[in-house]
Every structure is written in C-alpha cells, then in structure tokens.
Amino acid sequence: MVFAWCAIVYDISRRLGLERYHGVGILGFNSVEWFIADIGAILAGGFAVGIYTTNSPDACQYVADNCKANVIVVENHKQLQKILQVEDRLPHLKAIIQYKDALKEKRPNLYSWAEFMELGRDEPDAPLDAIIATQKPNQCCTLIYTSGTTGQPKGVMLSHDNLTWTAMSTCRHVHLTEATQSQEVVVSYLPLSHIAAQMVDIWVNMKVGGTTHFAQPDALKGSLVNTMKEVRPTAFMGVPRVWEKMQEKMKAIGAKSSTVRRKVAAWAKDVGLQANLSKFNQNGASPPSPLSYHIAKKLVFTKVRKALGLERCSKCFTGAAPITKDTLEFFLSLNIPLYELFGMSESSGPHTISVPEAFRLTSVGKEIPGCRTKLLSPDEDGNGEICLWGRHVFMGYLNMADKTEEALDSEGWLRSGDLGKHDKNGFLFITGRIKELIITAGGENVPPVPIEEALKEQLPFISNAMLIGDKKKFLSVLLTIKSQVNADTLVPEDELTPEVVELCRRLGSNATRVSELSGGKDRAVNTAIQEGINRVNEKATSNAQRIQKWLILDKDFSISGGELGPTMKLKRPVVAKMYKDQIDNFYKDVPTPTTPDTPLPPK
Numbered sequence: 001m002v003f004a005w006c007a008i009v010y011d012i013s014r015r016l017g018l019e020r021y022h023g024v025g026i027l028g029f030n031s032v033e034w035f036i037a038d039i040g041a042i043l044a045g046g047f048a049v050g051i052y053t054t055n056s057p058d059a060c061q062y063v064a065d066n067c068k069a070n071v072i073v074v075e076n077h078k079q080l081q082k083i084l085q086v087e088d089r090l091p092h093l094k095a096i097i098q099y100k101d102a103l104k105e106k107r108p109n110l111y112s113w114a115e116f117m118e119l120g121r122d123e124p125d126a127p128l129d130a131i132i133a134t135q136k137p138n139q140c141c142t143l144i145y146t147s148g149t150t151g152q153p154k155g156v157m158l159s160h161d162n163l164t165w166t167a168m169s170t171c172r173h174v175h176l177t178e179a180t181q182s183q184e185v186v187v188s189y190l191p192l193s194h195i196a197a198q199m200v201d202i203w204v205n206m207k208v209g210g211t212t213h214f215a216q217p218d219a220l221k222g223s224l225v226n227t228m229k230e231v232r233p234t235a236f237m238g239v240p241r242v243w244e245k246m247q248e249k250m251k252a253i254g255a256k257s258s259t260v261r262r263k264v265a266a267w268a269k270d271v272g273l274q275a276n277l278s279k280f281n282q283n284g285a286s287p288p289s290p291l292s293y294h295i296a297k298k299l300v301f302t303k304v305r306k307a308l309g310l311e312r313c314s315k316c317f318t319g320a321a322p323i324t325k326d327t328l329e330f331f332l333s334l335n336i337p338l339y340e341l342f343g344m345s346e347s348s349g350p351h352t353i354s355v356p357e358a359f360r361l362t363s364v365g366k367e368i369p370g371c372r373t374k375l376l377s378p379d380e381d382g383n384g385e386i387c388l389w390g391r392h393v394f395m396g397y398l399n400m401a402d403k404t405e406e407a408l409d410s411e412g413w414l415r416s417g418d419l420g421k422h423d424k425n426g427f428l429f430i431t432g433r434i435k436e437l438i439i440t441a442g443g444e445n446v447p448p449v450p451i452e453e454a455l456k457e458q459l460p461f462i463s464n465a466m467l468i469g470d471k472k473k474f475l476s477v478l479l480t481i482k483s484q485v486n487a488d489t490l491v492p493e494d495e496l497t498p499e500v501v502e503l504c505r506r507l508g509s510n511a512t513r514v515s516e517l518s519g520g521k522d523r524a525v526n527t528a529i530q531e532g533i534n535r536v537n538e539k540a541t542s543n544a545q546r547i548q549k550w551l552i553l554d555k556d557f558s559i560s561g562g563e564l565g566p567t568m569k570l571k572r573p574v575v576a577k578m579y580k581d582q583i584d585n586f587y588k589d590v591p592t593p594t595t596p597d598t599p600l601p602p603k
Helices: 002-015 032-043 057-066 077-089 113-119 126-133 160-173 195-208 224-231 240-255 259-281 291-308 325-333 401-407 448-458 498-507 523-538 572-578 580-586
Strands: 023-027 047-051 071-074 095-098 110-112 140-145 155-159 185-188 211-214 235-238 315-318 338-344 349-353 372-376 384-389 414-422 428-433 462-468 475-481 483-485 492-496 547-552
Touching: 023 032, 023 057, 023 077, 032 047, 032 071, 032 126, 032 140, 032 195, 047 057, 057 077, 071 077, 077 095, 095 113, 110 113, 140 160, 140 195, 155 160, 160 195, 160 349, 185 195, 185 224, 185 235, 195 211, 195 235, 195 338, 195 349, 224 291, 235 240, 240 259, 240 325, 240 498, 259 291, 259 325, 325 338, 325 448, 338 414, 372 414, 401 414, 428 448, 448 462, 448 475, 448 523, 462 572, 475 580, 492 498, 498 523, 523 547, 547 580, 572 580
Parallel strands: 023 047, 023 071, 047 140, 071 095, 095 110, 185 211, 235 315, 315 338, 475 547
Antiparallel strands: 140 155, 338 349, 372 384, 384 414, 414 428, 462 475, 483 492
C-alpha cells in the first residue's frame, strides 16, 4: 500500500496535473482503491473528496465543480457514465480513473486503475517527500459534502489536524487497543463519503494500526451479516436503520420458533435487560451477576452474538440519526449495549460518545477528551442549541463565507442546529433539531423527533413517521408501514414483512400488502393506529402537541425514492413536497375518511 500511495501521489501531481488545493473526487463503493485514492490525494496536496454513489449526474457535477476537481476516480462503468454526461461542465477536470472492471471504451485521459498505477511505478520517493514537507497541520486536506437536504450541499473543510487529532482523542475515549497489543478489526460498509465512516474506517483504525475489511457492495441489501460472521469485528458502527433491520430480522425468526424457544428467549431478554440496566446505573462497574444471567448468556446471548458476527465485538456504536429507545432496549436485553455518539461533519465526526463507564440509555454520552459543549439560550427545561468547541471543529465551508459565519462564532464555537440538554451527571441528550422544529399557527414550538419516536414505539409495524404542522392549526402525521425491500434495487415493495403480517393477524386483519392498509383501507389496523396515537397524545405537554390527523402512505421511505439521505436521515422538505396534496388535505375544513379524528369501532 505504501507503493500505491507513492505511485498515486506522483501520478496525480505530476502526470495528471493536480493543482494544489484542487479536488480529487472519489465516486464508488468502499474499497482498497478508495482508501488509496483518498490518502494519495491528501499527500499530493489536493483535497480528498468523496462523492455519494447515489448522486445523480447533476449532483456529481455540482460537487466536482465546487471543489475544482482535477481528477475523478470512479468505481465502474455505471459511475463513469455520470461523469461523462457532465464532463463538458467540469472545466478543471483533467483525468478520470476507473478502479473496477475493464474499460468499455478508450478515451483521452481515461485510465484503468492498472494503467494509472503503472505511471508511477518506478518513480522515487523524493517528489512525495517534497510535497509532504510543504504541508501544514492547519491546512485543509479533505472535503466532506453535506447531503443538501435544505439547499445545495456545502463542502466542509477539514484540516490535517482536524482528522488526526479527532482520531487520537476518539481512540483514547473509547479505549481502542494499539496493534502492538491486539489488533482492532472493523468492517467498512457505510458510505466513505460520510464523515462517520471515514473517521472509523480510515483515520481511527489507522491510528491504532487496526485492520479494515471491506463489505460487498450489496451489504445493505442483505450480505452484511455474512461479512460480519466471516470477519468477526472487534468494533462496529451502525446507523440506526442497520440496527433496526437486525432487530426486525431476529423478531421474524423468533416468531417462527417453537413455543418453548420463544419463552426461553423472552425470559433471557428480561434477565439481560435488568442486569445491564443495573450495571450501567453503576457507571459500568459490574455488580454481582445472578445465576440466571449466566444461564441466559449461555443459552441465548452468546448464540445471538455469534449469529450476528459480533462475538468478538465489545464496542457497538450507533449514530448519524435518531434511534428509538425500543431498539436500544432490545439489544441491551441481548447483552449488546449500543453506545450512542453525537457529532457532525463540521466536527470531524464524533463530539460525544457513550462508553461502558459512562452510559445512560438514550444519551449520546459525554465529550471526547479536549472538547467542550455549551447550550445556547436554554429554555425552562434546560433545552438549548448544542454548541461545540475543540480542535475537531472544521475550518469553514468551501467558497461559502456567509454560511461559515452562520455556523461559527468569533470564539470558534460551532452551532450544531441540534437541541439538547444535560442531566445532573453531565450526560447529553438530543431532544430535537432547530431546522426541524415545528412552529404551529399558535406560535408553539414542537420538536417532531420525540413524538415520531414515541409513535414508532407504540406502533411496531410503523417504519417511518413524519410529523406535520409548521404554521398549521394542529399536528398531523404521515406514516409508512414496514415492507419487504427489493434485494437488488433497495426499493420498498408492496409485500409486508413477516413481522407485520403476524402483528396484523393479532389485530384481526388479514392484510399481507401495504396497498391493503394505505389510505385507511383496513379498519382493524386503523383502530390500532388511532389507539396508539391516543396513547402518545396522553403524554403530550400541551394540546398543541397532540396529533389530530394521520395517513398511511402507499410505500415506505427509501434512499432510492429520495425521502432518506445516505445515512437514512429523513429529508423532510423532500417528503413535504412529494406529499403536498395529502398534507393539504389534512387541513381542509372537512375531515377525510382516511384520516380519522376519533377511534374507529372494531370489526
């Protein structure tokens, strides 16, 4: 790999003409070549720029043009075509390299990976050393582009010091092991264009001398567990949807088990949850474990870990989006605590991380060493905007001085846009997001995420819930049902998951498809939803926070459909635009049959 870096630095800086502080775009699934291109671009004095594989040609053009990319590295012919479609709008582009599959056509300045690497094979290290010698810790080396849910993506400028310091501090905080003692092992599958994956898979793992294994491109289509069982990672980072999918799969398998097995599993989970809650309430100190815990561990916990490929994993993390308490408790009951973290691209990734000795359920933990947090303008409940300070805070947005000034104050505090509060022990809890904050027509502020999570907890067949009500007289909600996903396209299908089919049976419904439930077609499911909403409404702090209308949509949200971002975050403006007619219908004077205001009688 050292040769590869030397070769690529020579190639892109000398042969291909990479100019200082110009981009090297990388458009493809995680791979060794992705790593080499990323680090090679940095060593060559350019910007390493990940581009999401789900981007359209126009979105790729925006990023490549914004960073003045001289070189773009693509995975295959499919990704190459995106660049070729917009090549005439990329005035700085000098070369394209394809790192997988044979080239289907010959074009000027288009190289296969083998051809590209051959260019610098016999070159000495001196040119590389000279370029590195001119680089400084406070200079930008990487651009992380935001997902652009509220406007054009912004290029987050991260310096050498941002990346290396954050990696070092994170390693210390979560007690990763140096390779001289025992090698850490991770699986790379989340998009490396995202800071969470990049920090874990590249920088943190490099700091401790760990090993990174690459999942298959269809990891999120079902092959990830197979890779996990083969690799048996020692640390694993999963966005909430990954953990939720595991939970759904295990529940579906459990539903098909014998009565005895189901009872044993339920007993073991109850034992596991109580034992772990007791342990973490004592700040990670292990209390005397009852005999029942050891029996449950042998009968259930060890087998579950092995089935998931987590038998060696002592550090299971979750972040990048909200996760429900139900999912946290589910895994905790199986003796798999999920350590939540909080951060953003602008903070080089992590700012707070839960660890065994500092863990509270639903908290994102405490700051990594060297970081500080303050809450701006807290309300009477202690909720304020979370502001971050430390060497992990970014340099600013590329070519966007106005946006940079909005994000950073004169003392270097970064405004996250997230709402949070501290408990008496200093644990941080995320309570909402300012840009997502609903301000009703009556002027009341309503954070949507806690209400949406409460709905999903009360209604386990709900996949996504999006609260509506900004500048409206009352709250309403769009709901999607958990359904099967096409293994090739990741497009949600009409067929319900086995778990949901079973839940429908218990409710008295024979539905097997989303189309049988959408729009309020199924009376039994309608009643169950209204009863769940009533339970959520009972806990509302005011009438303005009560949901009055709802609608089941025809299909679930997805990345391919545009409703979700690369890390499964809900794109609220996109959804609001897609379902404008349905939302408008909520607020007509006459209620519609598909959005009942009162519980429907049972069948």
